[in-house]
Amino acid sequence: MRYGLLVKGAPYSSQAAHSALRFASALLARGHRLERVFFYHDGVFNAARLAAPPQDEPHLYDAWCALNAKHGTQLQVCIAAALRRGMLDAREADRHGKSGHCVEPPFELTGLGQLIDLGQEVDRLVTFAP
Amino acid sequence: MTTPVPVEGDLLVILRHSPHGSSWLREGLDAALVAAAFGQSVTLLFMANGVLALAKGQQAGPLGQKGTAATMDMLAMYDIESLFVANDALAEFGLAQQDLMLPAAGLEAEAIAELMAGHRQILTF
Numbered sequence: 001m002r003y004g005l006l007v008k009g010a011p012y013s014s015q016a017a018h019s020a021l022r023f024a025s026a027l028l029a030r031g032h033r034l035e036r037v038f039f040y041h042d043g044v045f046n047a048a049r050l051a052a053p054p055q056d057e058p059h060l061y062d063a064w065c066a067l068n069a070k071h072g073t074q075l076q077v078c079i080a081a082a083l084r085r086g087m088l089d090a091r092e093a094d095r096h097g098k099s100g101h102c103v104e105p106p107f108e109l110t111g112l113g114q115l116i117d118l119g120q121e122v123d124r125l126v127t128f129a130p
Numbered sequence: 131m132t133t134p135v136p137v138e139g140d141l142l143v144i145l146r147h148s149p150h151g152s153s154w155l156r157e158g159l160d161a162a163l164v165a166a167a168f169g170q171s172v173t174l175l176f177m178a179n180g181v182l183a184l185a186k187g188q189q190a191g192p193l194g195q196k197g198t199a200a201t202m203d204m205l206a207m208y209d210i211e212s213l214f215v216a217n218d219a220l221a222e223f224g225l226a227q228q229d230l231m232l233p234a235a236g237l238e239a240e241a242i243a244e245l246m247a248g249h250r251q252i253l254t255f
Contacts, residue, residue: 006253041157041255081157112164119141120170120250127254 001030004122006115010042011060012053014130016047021063023126028071035122036074037064038115039107042130044082047075047107068106079109136237136245137212140170143252145180149198150191155183158255159201165209173212174205175245176234181219184230202232214245 005024011018024034039046051061067073082103083092089109093101103109119125143162147154166172176184188199205211213234220236221224227236237245246252 009141039152040161080160112161113168115161116141116165116170119253125251129254 001027001123002121003027003032003034004118004125005034005037006118006125007037007039007043007046008041008126009128009130011048011051012057013042016036016043016128016130017060017097018058020128021058021060021067024067024073034067034071034073036076036114036118039075039077040081040112040115040120042085043128044077044085044087046102047077047082049102049104049107060129075107076110076114077103078108078112078115079111080112084108089110136214136241136248137173138248139173139212140250141165141186142173142175142200142246142252144175144177144252145183146178147255148179148182150195151220154255155180155198156196156201159183159198159205161253161255163201163204163208166210171212171248172208172210173214173243173245174210175216175237176219177216177242178219179185180240181215181223181225184232184234185215185223185225185253186229186231188231199231205232209234214242216242224233 005020007016007020012018053059064075068075087103088101089103090101145155145158150157162172183198188197190197214237215234217236217238
């Protein structure tokens, strides 16, 4: 089956991202395909490239990147939700005159339309919210 | 109030948060508008604190929040006219149909289950 995930919880603030990653590995282990993870609401903070959790805790950012590297899962972040929370990629930082950026590939800023598109494209779209 | 027959559609957006205090309602309405703009038939269901989104006479919050009343006014423009509200939540807040800014059909719990079953996809905010 083809799956999509919608993550609406910030990393380490709620269980949403942890659960989403475990669900992702379980479905991949069963031979299903994970097309895309869409980050919305406070879930956009999962795309913060500067995340530096203590070494004895799961590194959620690295886990998302590994999902992309190993399985080709797209990591898409709602641009409107991201910008107002200070989550800019290099292009948006330049456009808004900011000196740094915290979103970079494999995460990409994209429109909310991609979430709607994902819902139509996959067999199951599963939400992980706080 | 008689319970109407629940409709079917592509996407049911369930709104459970009030206009101020968090961005859940606003971001949920945004998702509904985008889905409608993509040509999906969208139904909204206001439950729990979300029924406050329908209350008349809202203003911008004193903290500078824009609120959601203006977005609610845009729903018709996006052809989102299938609006439902949970009767128990209306009663909890002492709201009646005449207190609502848009016409929303009241649903009892069993009808809500039917409404959910009639949609291919559900997003909850």
